[in-house]
Amino acid sequence: MRSSSSRRSTSHRRTPHAPRRTAAVALAGVAALIAAAVQSGTATAAPQKAPSAASKANPGSEPVRLTPAQRAALIREADADKAEAAKNLGLGAKEKLVVRDVLRDRDGTLHTRYERTYDGLPVLGGDLVVQSTKADATESVVKATRAAIEPATTKAAVPAAKARQQAVAAGKAEDAKSPAVNREPRKVIWAANGKPAVAYETVVGGFQHDGTPQELHVVTDATTGEKLYAWEAIENGTGNTVYSGTVDLTTTQSGSAYNLTDGARGNHKTYNLNRGTSGTGTLFSGSDDVWGNGSPSDLESAAADAHYGAALTWDYYKNVHGRSGIRGDGVAAYSRVHYGNNYVNAFWSDSCFCMTYGDGSGNANPLTSIDVAAHEMTHGLTSNTAGLNYSGESGGLNEATSDIFGATVEFYAKNSSDVGDYLIGEEIDINGDGTPLRHMDKPSKDGSSKDAWYSGIGSIDVHYSSGPANHFFYLLSEGSGTKTINGVTYDSPTSDGLPVTGIGRDKAEKIWFRALTTKFTSTTNYAGARTGTLAATGELYGTDSAEYKAVQDAWAGVNVGARSGGGGGGGTSFENTADVAIPDRGAAVTSPVTVSGRTGNAPSDLQVAVDIVHTYIGDLQVQLVAPDGTAYTLKGYGTGGSADNIATTYTVNASSEAANGVWQLRVQDNAARDTGYISSWKLTFP
Numbered sequence: 001m002r003s004s005s006s007r008r009s010t011s012h013r014r015t016p017h018a019p020r021r022t023a024a025v026a027l028a029g030v031a032a033l034i035a036a037a038v039q040s041g042t043a044t045a046a047p048q049k050a051p052s053a054a055s056k057a058n059p060g061s062e063p064v065r066l067t068p069a070q071r072a073a074l075i076r077e078a079d080a081d082k083a084e085a086a087k088n089l090g091l092g093a094k095e096k097l098v099v100r101d102v103l104r105d106r107d108g109t110l111h112t113r114y115e116r117t118y119d120g121l122p123v124l125g126g127d128l129v130v131q132s133t134k135a136d137a138t139e140s141v142v143k144a145t146r147a148a149i150e151p152a153t154t155k156a157a158v159p160a161a162k163a164r165q166q167a168v169a170a171g172k173a174e175d176a177k178s179p180a181v182n183r184e185p186r187k188v189i190w191a192a193n194g195k196p197a198v199a200y201e202t203v204v205g206g207f208q209h210d211g212t213p214q215e216l217h218v219v220t221d222a223t224t225g226e227k228l229y230a231w232e233a234i235e236n237g238t239g240n241t242v243y244s245g246t247v248d249l250t251t252t253q254s255g256s257a258y259n260l261t262d263g264a265r266g267n268h269k270t271y272n273l274n275r276g277t278s279g280t281g282t283l284f285s286g287s288d289d290v291w292g293n294g295s296p297s298d299l300e301s302a303a304a305d306a307h308y309g310a311a312l313t314w315d316y317y318k319n320v321h322g323r324s325g326i327r328g329d330g331v332a333a334y335s336r337v338h339y340g341n342n343y344v345n346a347f348w349s350d351s352c353f354c355m356t357y358g359d360g361s362g363n364a365n366p367l368t369s370i371d372v373a374a375h376e377m378t379h380g381l382t383s384n385t386a387g388l389n390y391s392g393e394s395g396g397l398n399e400a401t402s403d404i405f406g407a408t409v410e411f412y413a414k415n416s417s418d419v420g421d422y423l424i425g426e427e428i429d430i431n432g433d434g435t436p437l438r439h440m441d442k443p444s445k446d447g448s449s450k451d452a453w454y455s456g457i458g459s460i461d462v463h464y465s466s467g468p469a470n471h472f473f474y475l476l477s478e479g480s481g482t483k484t485i486n487g488v489t490y491d492s493p494t495s496d497g498l499p500v501t502g503i504g505r506d507k508a509e510k511i512w513f514r515a516l517t518t519k520f521t522s523t524t525n526y527a528g529a530r531t532g533t534l535a536a537t538g539e540l541y542g543t544d545s546a547e548y549k550a551v552q553d554a555w556a557g558v559n560v561g562a563r564s565g566g567g568g569g570g571g572t573s574f575e576n577t578a579d580v581a582i583p584d585r586g587a588a589v590t591s592p593v594t595v596s597g598r599t600g601n602a603p604s605d606l607q608v609a610v611d612i613v614h615t616y617i618g619d620l621q622v623q624l625v626a627p628d629g630t631a632y633t634l635k636g637y638g639t640g641g642s643a644d645n646i647a648t649t650y651t652v653n654a655s656s657e658a659a660n661g662v663w664q665l666r667v668q669d670n671a672a673r674d675t676g677y678i679s680s681w682k683l684t685f686p
Helices: 028-034 066-082 083-087 159-171 299-321 370-383 390-412 466-477 505-517 526-541 547-557
Strands: 044-047 095-104 109-119 121-131 139-145 183-191 199-205 218-222 227-232 252-254 257-259 270-271 334-339 346-349 354-358 481-485 488-492 572-576 580-582 589-595 606-614 619-624 631-635 646-652 660-670 674-683
Touching: 028 227, 028 270, 044 270, 066 095, 066 109, 066 572, 083 109, 083 252, 083 346, 095 505, 109 619, 159 183, 159 199, 159 218, 183 218, 252 619, 270 299, 270 466, 299 334, 299 354, 299 390, 299 505, 299 572, 346 370, 346 619, 354 370, 370 505, 390 466, 390 505, 466 505, 505 526, 505 547, 526 547, 526 646, 572 589, 580 660, 589 674, 606 619, 619 646, 631 646, 660 674
Parallel strands: 121 183, 270 334, 334 354
Antiparallel strands: 044 646, 095 109, 109 121, 121 139, 183 199, 199 218, 218 227, 252 257, 346 354, 481 488, 572 674, 580 674, 589 660, 606 646, 606 674, 619 631, 619 660
């Protein structure tokens, strides 16, 4: 049966260059927060300002709702300018840019996302985002790696066959069923961690241990044969529906029959795999326009859920964030339901550009609720924007992004049968006892997820390392403590025991979306997520806003960085107040600080307060140099435009460095005509 209430429904791009003495735009200072922040690693910028009253979003920083044709035109323009962009970014002669996406804000700011190649080889972990204003007055660059792409060689010393063997062995080690290579080794430059090196990337197919299709990417060092990395590309996750009641669906009539094709939303289609595990399946069709009877025993019921969830998610991204489809090109993914037999999961696959849903234990609880559908579709969004690697801390952020927008789509739906909440998968009863799959207010309630960040969190399953980001989003939206929302009672703690005041879900979701689409890269970790969300907040609400303070405090509440104003338990500081002149277009100068009396390594949230007097900060590169000589870039050359002076506190993940020893602030002026000096700087160990 299908519901009787259902209905059918048949600018010139500027290159990333900052001309000298161009007037700075109002938010120029925000660019300095992120320009040199390497999302995979070490330095994260976090200027700390006093909060003000809650503010409205800066309308100029809202994204433009581009039509597919407008987006395609911007991509063509970016593609035409990519050689000049590479030159302005200082890339090497063998490096080339590949345009992946372009977004535009209402004030004309462009966010251009690139992949890189080196000597014709794809650079995995070489992606970057360039932000440039309409007037080209300021720019910022966020890179997945801070390392120069200068591999010792592009020639392989080991044969591709060895990489092939290693990849299949990696699949077997994961208890995969029938692992076999489905994409032969290709030569790449691996730059996602450590020094860039020539490598092979091999993709292994088959099935994971639970019956999920496998698409395991294995990276092998082409010089030594060593396995460097591996990640899984399959990302788990109208009608009388099983979970959402009777709802309207957009379908298509063909002759005397109807089918589940949504012509209003990029021609999204819903297919029946009928317990199969491969292929597209059969498009749902029938002689009437009524789908399902609300029971899992009617195969059309789960189809109605999936079709409805896809429509809601499409509408949410278009109406709330101005994005037309997962890729922004107006083209829909498709859905497959009734995958396998008793399959207790759902997943997104880039290779088919589709969402797939199992029917749960006993084929009685299809995984097609609103939040699950939005979760899986969001994996596609993440893949086509930040491209967060599905492993380590970036994998946890990938999963959290799907949980976050799974929840926001559920709130957006305003469906009385499945009301909005901060519980993930509460309708599908995946645990068999009525409990949800995940709790955003206190992730550890599921028995495995983590409430807060710790140094080893990147080594656990991504569904559990997602906890701190889920918890952050809840705290940012609703605040800490006990409260009841839509009939659900929450009691959210903080890792430092201090309260967090929420700013509301509407603002929190805009901050996370902007960070995902304009600040995050494939290697973003938790420190980088803090940097990215602060930068996004600064652009939307200002760095002196209550929203900016709340983002700092919410991250501190999950043990990522310090509280606003440096609060959260005090700390020990070491300072140098001696003036150090900065030569105009001269050699780098340093100012030392000696740290003593500490034990072990420096913290992951080392505070670096910098006070530099200078008449054009765009000329400056500012670095923190650890006792062993490792340099952490706080601000890169070319950021900050024509603004005067730097008075900023940065947060640096220095947990790999010994705390005691001589630390240095290193500053270099890279252009002529402007002068200044280091006034003071301070290290604070929280």
